[in-house]
Amino acid sequence: MKIIEGGVCAAKGYRANGVHCGIRKSRDKKDLALIVSEVRASCAAVYTTNLVKGAPILVDQKHLADGKAQAIICNSGNANTCNANGTEIAEEMSRLLAEELHISNDDVVVSSTGVIGQPLEIGPIAAGIPTLVAGLSENGTEDATEGIMTTDTVKKTVAVEFELGGRTCRIGGIAKGSGMIHPNMATMLVFITSDAAIAPDMLQKALSGDIQSTFNMLSIDGDTSTNDTVVVMANGLAGNPEITRDCEDFRIFMEALNTVNVALCRMIAGDGEGATKLLECKVSGGRDLASARICAKSVICSSLLKAAMFGADANWGRVMCAIGYSGADVDITKIDVAFRSCTGTISVCEQGAGVEFSEDKAKEILLQKEIEILVDLHDGDVEATAWGCDLTYDYVKINGDYRT
């Protein structure tokens, strides 16, 4: 498997674009994105488990009932959530796009991200769609990525190439993250395209399985958004024998999908609102997957640990504390904790108690941009990883006045 360029346009038969249509005030910020497959594609999606769901999700659940789609349209600047006429607006977005593309309305996936509870006007979107469609290009992944960003500071895009049944296949994805990121069955917006041939039910199985160890192990601030959505389209243009069951090809597809999703998770975590560091908590020695995951995620979610990482403070007691209240059934007296980054590794806790260590070396390790928090539960051989970021002044600044 190899990492390649091209994002959502890397796979055969996809074009994308992003424009400014006027939902966001600043003309420099694109606010409408589009991804289109040349042919109808298998399409799977997972959504937020928040009871408050963005109106587009309700529309998508209907449109994807047949496991097929051809286009994804997404606006930023407004979440179209908690609006009395939200569903109408989302349906109108879909209808207008379908008309312009001459495809079936049911083959459109709609997404929105931004402020909750502010009416979304259809005007700017209706006016923007013709330009959006006219500008579709095989080099459009950057523009589409910009179109879905809110407080993101980095464009998140990745693609991989692999082989299935002797044919070259590709999977590529783009994502937006930043704040309100603590997915539960999905994450903020992630759009993935592939040219592999795979039946809709197997595509859904691949996605639903993979997110348990990828997007559901990611947290920026513990807030599960109302609009989280991961969509993957696979149009079959690679010409591989269609995957219709749990076979070796399915395993390869899963691995490629996982590579894309882990890469996007790391990008989302590293670009969390106000973040200066990517945190990866790697739990090993777990008795079972559930407890390993619970521990990893609890550590990544601790505000105190996140603030300590911002300050490059090797305050490992907060790691132990977070494991202790996680709800996982672990033996505290067996746990080892270490910190690792590109400058080295330092052990700070063994068998549940502190060990002497060099504060200078710890500081040097924690001053890096990517920090691994290594937890060995010494209770089995199961591993889990969770991703997050530090808690910084800028997180407070960004969220203290987001709407204005």
Place this chain on the structure above:
Amino acid sequence: MKIIEGGVCAAKGYRANGVHCGIRKSRDKKDLALIVSEVRASCAAVYTTNLVKGAPILVDQKHLADGKAQAIICNSGNANTCNANGTEIAEEMSRLLAEELHISNDDVVVSSTGVIGQPLEIGPIAAGIPTLVAGLSENGTEDATEGIMTTDTVKKTVAVEFELGGRTCRIGGIAKGSGMIHPNMATMLVFITSDAAIAPDMLQKALSGDIQSTFNMLSIDGDTSTNDTVVVMANGLAGNPEITRDCEDFRIFMEALNTVNVALCRMIAGDGEGATKLLECKVSGGRDLASARICAKSVICSSLLKAAMFGADANWGRVMCAIGYSGADVDITKIDVAFRSCTGTISVCEQGAGVEFSEDKAKEILLQKEIEILVDLHDGDVEATAWGCDLTYDYVKINGDYRT
């Protein structure tokens, strides 16, 4: 019932003191506190549910097996948690105090708060105990309160007077809060004294019942500490007929205890690390107590909502979002949300959708020190309240470098 002065010394037969013994570096900061009852008292306690427990808690569970105690000793500056010899040190603290006071070792409650995982030396404590005991006074509540503070900026003390069986009774308490506050069965350190006569099992019943609607509804940062402890002593010196069953007097005692605990909760929340505002989420119209409490606590715990409150931003979508992911079974389309403070009340969401409101008026309301977030679920008549604080630059600053 009336609010009175005196904290833990308000009730008959209690003396207290606080000194600097040398655990904390700054000589200006007291780090050892003591509360003593003239006679053995009924004593009840609740502790953290964190699997990682401070060593003192293990000692206390043993000492309080008979429901009786006479003294509480507590150090700040070091949590005595995740230390290989933690239990020995906690036992030694207890033994030294018992010797100095000429009481039974089993009648001592030990507590520690501060950094996790740094060995606690017995030396300064052993040296400090004689001074601590010699200085015991009926006016010592302030000194004791100072002795248990860490990053607290405000002394938290309250007392009430009420009548039981024709006799005047009192309950008073002191608390420390600040960070790592998200109690589960208990909170950070709270010491309560009373002169009421009440059997140990009824005292435990009163405490365990009350914390469900008080300390367990409080969150500063979602981190459940390893050392959370609430202890209440009742020495019977008020001379009321002893409470031994669920009678009218028990109800009155519960009400007085609740008044003390709610007051301390509000003080702890308002003085959360870095906090500029006290947040109270009042949920009404709940179908049942569990769902009302889950909603209130989820709102109070949302980092995004907390940051918005810091910025006086009426971003009510984050209230809805937090209710949506709380896990409570609610009908989103029925929910009303309003903000209230001393300057007025403003409705921002009705039946799950935004309503037009004056941003200026909202700003004025949210710029106050105490903000109520009013949520009506319109699904019954059950109410619940949770307490928290805003998320600020100072929270990050304090916790980015707490150990150094």
